[in-house]
Structure formats: structure tokens, C-alpha cells
Amino acid sequence: MKKTSLNDIANKLGVSKSLVSLVLNGKAKQNRIGDEISEKVLKLAKELNYQPNQIARSLRLGRSETIALIVADISNPFFARMGRAVEDEADKFGFKVIFSSSDENPDKLGELLNVLIDRQVDGFIISPTIKSKEYILKLKKNNIPFVLIDRCLPPIKTNSVVVDNYNSTYYAVKFMLEKGYKKTGFITVSSGLSNMKERLLGYKDAMKNFGVRGYGSYIREVDYKNFNESVGEAVKELLLTQNNLRALFFATLRVGMAAIKSINDLKLRIPQDVAVISFDDADAYQIFYPPITAIAQPIDMMSSEAVKILINEIKQKNVKTEKTQIVLPTEFIIRESCC
Amino acid sequence: MKKTSLNDIANKLGVSKSLVSLVLNGKAKQNRIGDEISEKVLKLAKELNYQPNQIARSLRLGRSETIALIVADISNPFFARMGRAVEDEADKFGFKVIFSSSDENPDKLGELLNVLIDRQVDGFIISPTIKSKEYILKLKKNNIPFVLIDRCLPPIKTNSVVVDNYNSTYYAVKFMLEKGYKKTGFITVSSGLSNMKERLLGYKDAMKNFGVRGYGSYIREVDYKNFNESVGEAVKELLLTQNNLRALFFATLRVGMAAIKSINDLKLRIPQDVAVISFDDADAYQIFYPPITAIAQPIDMMSSEAVKILINEIKQKNVKTEKTQIVLPTEFIIRESCC
DNA sequence: TCATTTTGCTAAATTGGTTTAGCTTTTTTT
DNA sequence: AAAAAAAGCTAAACCAATTTAGCAAAATGA
Numbered sequence: 001m002k003k004t005s006l007n008d009i010a011n012k013l014g015v016s017k018s019l020v021s022l023v024l025n026g027k028a029k030q031n032r033i034g035d036e037i038s039e040k041v042l043k044l045a046k047e048l049n050y051q052p053n054q055i056a057r058s059l060r061l062g063r064s065e066t067i068a069l070i071v072a073d074i075s076n077p078f079f080a081r082m083g084r085a086v087e088d089e090a091d092k093f094g095f096k097v098i099f100s101s102s103d104e105n106p107d108k109l110g111e112l113l114n115v116l117i118d119r120q121v122d123g124f125i126i127s128p129t130i131k132s133k134e135y136i137l138k139l140k141k142n143n144i145p146f147v148l149i150d151r152c153l154p155p156i157k158t159n160s161v162v163v164d165n166y167n168s169t170y171y172a173v174k175f176m177l178e179k180g181y182k183k184t185g186f187i188t189v190s191s192g193l194s195n196m197k198e199r200l201l202g203y204k205d206a207m208k209n210f211g212v213r214g215y216g217s218y219i220r221e222v223d224y225k226n227f228n229e230s231v232g233e234a235v236k237e238l239l240l241t242q243n244n245l246r247a248l249f250f251a252t253l254r255v256g257m258a259a260i261k262s263i264n265d266l267k268l269r270i271p272q273d274v275a276v277i278s279f280d281d282a283d284a285y286q287i288f289y290p291p292i293t294a295i296a297q298p299i300d301m302m303s304s305e306a307v308k309i310l311i312n313e314i315k316q317k318n319v320k321t322e323k324t325q326i327v328l329p330t331e332f333i334i335r336e337s338c339c
Numbered sequence: 340m341k342k343t344s345l346n347d348i349a350n351k352l353g354v355s356k357s358l359v360s361l362v363l364n365g366k367a368k369q370n371r372i373g374d375e376i377s378e379k380v381l382k383l384a385k386e387l388n389y390q391p392n393q394i395a396r397s398l399r400l401g402r403s404e405t406i407a408l409i410v411a412d413i414s415n416p417f418f419a420r421m422g423r424a425v426e427d428e429a430d431k432f433g434f435k436v437i438f439s440s441s442d443e444n445p446d447k448l449g450e451l452l453n454v455l456i457d458r459q460v461d462g463f464i465i466s467p468t469i470k471s472k473e474y475i476l477k478l479k480k481n482n483i484p485f486v487l488i489d490r491c492l493p494p495i496k497t498n499s500v501v502v503d504n505y506n507s508t509y510y511a512v513k514f515m516l517e518k519g520y521k522k523t524g525f526i527t528v529s530s531g532l533s534n535m536k537e538r539l540l541g542y543k544d545a546m547k548n549f550g551v552r553g554y555g556s557y558i559r560e561v562d563y564k565n566f567n568e569s570v571g572e573a574v575k576e577l578l579l580t581q582n583n584l585r586a587l588f589f590a591t592l593r594v595g596m597a598a599i600k601s602i603n604d605l606k607l608r609i610p611q612d613v614a615v616i617s618f619d620d621a622d623a624y625q626i627f628y629p630p631i632t633a634i635a636q637p638i639d640m641m642s643s644e645a646v647k648i649l650i651n652e653i654k655q656k657n658v659k660t661e662k663t664q665i666v667l668p669t670e671f672i673i674r675e676s677c678c
Numbered sequence: 679t680c681a682t683t684t685t686g687c688t689a690a691a692t693t694g695g696t697t698t699a700g701c702t703t704t705t706t707t708t
Numbered sequence: 709a710a711a712a713a714a715a716g717c718t719a720a721a722c723c724a725a726t727t728t729a730g731c732a733a734a735a736t737g738a
Contacts, residue, residue, distance in 0.1 A: 003456075018727080054725095083414065118391065355718045393695095
């Protein structure tokens with residue numbers, strides 16, 4: 001059973017496919033198509049359940065009404081939620097979303113961009129990896145619409161939607177300090193990404209301003225490879241060796257999940273033995289006992305803003321648009337893991 | 340900066356674009372294209388960084404090398420992991436993936452299928468919702484390749500990849516009973532889906548065979564709307580009222596997450612006050628204290644099998660292929676939540 | 679009545695590839 | 709030397725839409 005095409009309708013009514021196309025695109029009036037024939041076309045199209053072939057449309061129009069979301073790993077709950085929110089917002093504009101995971105690998109990111117551009121995606125929402133500057137600049141130079149999300153590449157002026165990483169961290173750490181946890185450790189990933197830098201800076205400034213000395217040794221930057229083991233090592237070092245810390249701040253959800261697991265393995269109790277706060281929130285943190293205090297990013301809003309900016313730029317592709325930078329506040333959710 | 344097209348290459352070399360196309364598709368030999376000109380084409384294509392426009396290709400070939408994955412909700416960790424695994428396996432074949440969430444709504448599923456068919460996706464991997472039989476049958480009738488995953492629609496013969504829900508549940512419940520938890524409650528979602536039916540049956544048979552009577556009142560089926568609250572209610576009822584149960588089996592990850600949260604809220608301890616086992620595994624279950632005993636589905640294998648079956652069918656679209664039904668075993672991971 | 683405008687529609691180009699049939703020219707066969 | 713075969717390449721159709729220029733007929737104007 002072949003799908004109905006413009007030609008099928010045209011032939012059945014004995015008119016040209018131009019006419020059918022014009023009518024179905026609502027351009028009957030401005031092209032002086034008669035009311036009578038217009039109605040016939042509309043009626044038959046409905047009867048035959050005509051749906052235009054989007055591939056043919058894309059080829060002719062040079063756009064596909066598809067955007068691509070490139071994140072580190074779509075199975076990470078943070079990005080999964082982002083994926084869902086992007087999907088929903090894009091749907092409002094009739095856009096579909098292709099998801100791709102870069103695995104924090106800049107070359108994979110570059111390859112994905114190439115492949116997806118050949119597939120005529122209209123634009124990208126990207127959570128950039130380290131060392132991806134080159135590829136992002138190429139997009140910019142070629143005037144391909146894109147929005148960076150979660151992380152940005154500061155010197156380069158691009159559309160971006162991020163949260164206030166510095167202040168979010170600053171205030172959370174300050175909260176910890178005021179609770180009496182002067183020795184608060186900080187575990188982060190060694191990525192050099194903007195968001196991670198800002199979070200680290202927020203921590204450092206909070207410690208500095210509170211007059212804590214020697215906090216440099218409370219910081220652990222963990223590499224992506226052997227991630228869980230490395231986080232475990234960091235936790236063990238901070239809690240069991242020289243520093244004798246009693247509080248930890250986790251710079252991301254992934255760090256937090258791995259760290260909490262190793263705290264459990266060490267048979268230490270939260271918050272009695274060690275108080276914790278994590279950047280990012282997740283279901284797991286809510287059901288945990290005790291529930292984990294978290295800095296929740298407004299994922300839905302970040303995603304919908306990113307989609308709006310992107311689609312706006314796509315719709316005025318030729319027009320030179322100003323780049324939009326959005327910084328959203330986070331929500332500090334105090335739960336029992338730190339009191 | 341426009342992209343290089345076949346024509347650009349053809350014009351620069353003063354040959355036809357047919358020739359260029361044949362050479363670049365490796366069909367030079369069989370079409371008796373001279374070696375000399377072949378090499379020139381290859382060289383120039385590389386120089387100009389030629390990448391074929393996939394939309395044009397798709398239009399001509401009637402395929403897009405894109406598949407769609409339709410699940411209930413891509414932000415659910417179970418489906419997010421599936422999404423990632425599907426993405427990776429599809430990538431091996433040069434296919435891209437469009438993700439869509441049906442929200443367990445059959446009409447949304449139907450609409451998605453329509454839209455995605457118009458976009459010429461080559462096939463679908465679908466976790467079907469309730470009442471989606473009509474739409475699935477339509478796919479089948481129109482000879483559109485698809486594979487059902489996680490859930491199937493038994494009377495209809497389709498490709499499917501599921502796990503052995505009945506036995507997995509049977510043995511987990513039996514394990515619980517043998518540990519002495521005769522009164523084991525069962526909380527599931529009232530979906531009528533194959534997987535849920537089988538899990539319930541596994542529970543019932545285990546209880547029956549163990550000689551437990553009156554287990555009908557230990558069962559709670561929860562509706563999708565007001566999900567978390569309803570699960571909370573079910574937990575409260577089972578644990579605090581007539582039955583006085585001391586063990587619970589959760590039929591899905593979502594049920595488990597919501598239930599554990601309300602167990603925490605009730606200030607009950609796992610496993611001292613209530614032992615729990617959940618179908619599905621997740622990071623959250625591993626980091627939980629105590630870690631939750633779980634029936635882990637082989638998500639990676641399910642996903643890669645589904646992709647393989649699908650792409651195989653896509654590649655021989657006209658050939659009438661036998662439908663493949665795969666049932667995979669689960670892994671029963673005993674942790675401390677039930678001992 | 680003839681020129682002009684308006685109305686209603688269509689042919690054809692375009693998008694960028696793939697593929698088939700067939701046209702020259704050269705080489706081989708008889 | 710004529711016929712047959714092979715080599716090397718191209719024109720054109722095709723995929724299914726969108727869009728522009730323009731034709732023919734009807735309506736209007738002078």
C-alpha cells in the first residue's frame with residue numbers, strides 16, 4: 001500500500017500538482033486558486049489521509065525540521081531528563097530530535113556534527129566536551145544554528161543556556177561552613193569545562209572568605225577513566241587520611257552517585273559520619289535515606305529556553321541574529337544529608 | 340560557504356555527475372569507468388571534503404538510515420539506558436536514532452508513528468503502550484519494519500525482544516518466601532501489558548505453589564495518574580493495615596523508586612522493618628543503603644538484539660522475513676534489602 | 679470594439695543524489 | 709575488412725515536494 005503523493009491527488013482530480021501543493025499549503029488565495037477546486041482538493045486530501053513526504057520537502061526547502069541534541073551520555077539521568085524536555089519543547093514547533101552521545105570525546109563530537117549536517121539537521125543543542133572549541137568555531141563560521149547548554153566556551157560568543165554555577169556552589173559551601181563543617185572536601189571531574197571551573201571557584205572563594213586555610217588539599221579532581229574507582233579513591237583519601245574531613249561536596253551527579261556508593265562501602269553513615277551536598281538533583285537523591293541535599297538545575301527550563309533560542313535562529317537563518325546568553329538560577333534543596 | 344555537491348565535482352573535472360556518483364559509490368569497476376578518471380574523482384572529492392547530501396539520497400533510495408525508538412518516557416532511567424544502547428548499536432550500521440516518548444498514551448504513539456513514517460524513518464523499535472494494538476497492526480499491514488521491546492502483544496506475531504518476566508518474578512518471589520517472608524506484597528502498575536501480566540502471574544504462581552493463601556489481598560495495582568501518591572497509598576495500606584506484611588516486591592523501577600521513598604517517609608527501615616525486591620536495576624538501587632535486591636534486565640543486549648533484527652529486516656525490506664521472538668534471561672542480583 | 683486587467687490554472691525548474699539505457703569509440707574476432 | 713564485442717562515458721528519468729513565470733480565458737475599461 002503506497003502512500004498518497006501530491007501527484008495521486010492531482011491525477012484523481014485532473015489538476016496539476018502545483019495547484020494541489022498551493023492549496024494544501026494555504027496559498028490558494030494569494031495564487032488565485034478557485035474556491036471550488038480548493039475545497040475539492042482539501043476534501044480528497046483528507047479522504048486519502050495525505051501526509052507530505054518530509055524528505056522531499058526537506059530536500060526542496062533545505063531544512064528538515066529536525067534538531068540534534070548532543071550530550072556526553074544520554075543514559076546519564078541529568079541528560080536523559082534534558083532529552084525529554086528538549087523533545088517536548090521541540091514538539092511544540094513540529095520539530096523532531098536526534099539524540100547523540102559524545103562520550104566527552106571531542107573527535108566523536110566533530111564526527112557527529114559532520115554526519116548530522118549531511119543529514120540536514122537544522123540546528124544543534126550541544127553540551128560541549130573539552131577541546132571541542134575547534135568544532136564549535138567551525139559551526140559558528142558556517143553559520144549553522146546552535147545553542148550550547150550546561151557548559152559554554154567563554155571567550156567564544158555563542159548562544160548558551162547555563163546555570164549560575166559559581167554562586168550556586170558558593171552558597172551551598174557557605175551553608176556547609178555555617179553549619180560548622182569547616183573542613184569540607186570537594187570532589188569534581190578534571191575536565192576544564194566552564195561549569196566545572198566555576199563550581200570549583202565558588203568552592204574556593206567560599207572557603208577563602210570564611211577564612212579556612214589549606215583547603216587546597218581538600219580538593220580532588222577525578223578523571224573520566226576508571227571513574228567510579230577514582231571517585232572511591234578520592235572519597236577514601238579525603239575521609240580516612242590526613243584531612244579527616246567530615247563533609248563532602250560533589251560537583252556533579254555522577255560524582256555524587258559514585259561517592260555515595262563508596263561511602264556506603266566504607267560503612268560510614270550520612271550525615272552522622274560525613275555530611276554531603278551534591279550539585280544536581282535526581283530521583284535517587286530523593287529516595288535515598290537520608291535524602292541528599294542537592295543543588296537542582298532547572299533542567300526543563302534550560303531545555304525549553306535552548307530549544308526556543310535555537311528554533312528562533314533557525315527560522316531566521318539568513319538574518320544575522322544577536323547571540324543570546326542565558327544564566328538561570330538553581331534551587332538549593334536542603335535535605336537531611338547535611339544537617 | 341555552500342557544501343560541495345556531486346555537480347561541483349563533475350563540473351570541475353568536466354565529466355558527468357553520473358560518473359562521479361558511480362565512482363564514489365565504488366561502482367566504477369562494474370560500470371567500466373576508467374582507472375585514471377576514477378582516481379581524479381576520488382582525489383578531488385577528498386580535497387573538497389565532499390559528503391553526499393543524505394536527504395537527497397534518502398529521497399532517491401526511499402530510505403533514510405534513521406530508525407525511531409519510541410518508549411514511554413526517555414527520561415526514565417530504564418529507557419534512557421536503552422536509548423543509549425540502541426544509539427550505540429545503530430551507529431555500528433551507520434544508522435541514526437530519533438527518540439520519542441509516548442507517555443503510555445496510545446494516541447500519542449499513533450501520531451508519532453504517522454509523523455515519523457512521513458519522515459521516512461526506516462523502522463521502529465517500540466515499547467508499546469496499552470491499547471496500541473491497532474497501531475501496531477497497521478505497521479505490520481503496511482510492511483513497515485519494527486521490533487517490539489520490553490513488552491509484546493502476544494497474539495500478534497511480530498519481532499520482539501523481551502525478558503523472561505514470569506520466571507524471573509517466580510524465582511525472586513520464591514527466594515523471598517524461602518527466606519521466611521511468607522507475606523510478601525506485590526505492587527505493580529495497572530497497565531494490562533504483557534510484561535506486567537507475566538510478572539503478576541509469576542508472583543501468583545510462586546505464592547500458590549508455596550501454599551500461601553489469601554495472597555490476593557497482598558496485591559496492589561497502581562494507576563499511572565497520581566503515580567507517586569498512589570504507590571505511597573499502596574505501600575501504606577500493605578504495611579500498616581490488615582495484612583501486616585514484612586516484605587514487598589516492586590514490579591518496575593518506577594514503582595520501586597516511589598515505594599522506597601514512601602517507606603522512608605514512614606520511617607520504616609529496610610530490611611529490618613520491610614524487606615524489598617524490585618524488578619529492574621538502576622544506579623540508585625546500588626548506591627542505596629542498604630543496596631536493593633533487584634532483577635536486572637540485560638538492557639544492552641536487549642537493545643542490540645532489537646537493533647540487529649530491525650536493521651536486518653530493513654536491509655531485506657521486500658523479502659518476506661520470518662518474525663523473530665527473543666526472550667532473554669534476567670539477572671537476579673541479591674543485595675542487602677531482603678536478607 | 680479593441681486594449682487592458684484579472685482570474686484560474688499549469689509547465690517546468692529546482693533540490694542533490696542514483697541508476698538505467700544507450701551512444702560512441704576502440705578493440706577483438708572471424 | 710566487416711561484424712561483433714568491449715570499453716568508457718553520458719543523458720535522462722526518478723524520488724516528491726515547492727515555487728516561479730507565464731499561458732489562456734474571462735472580465736473590465738476606454
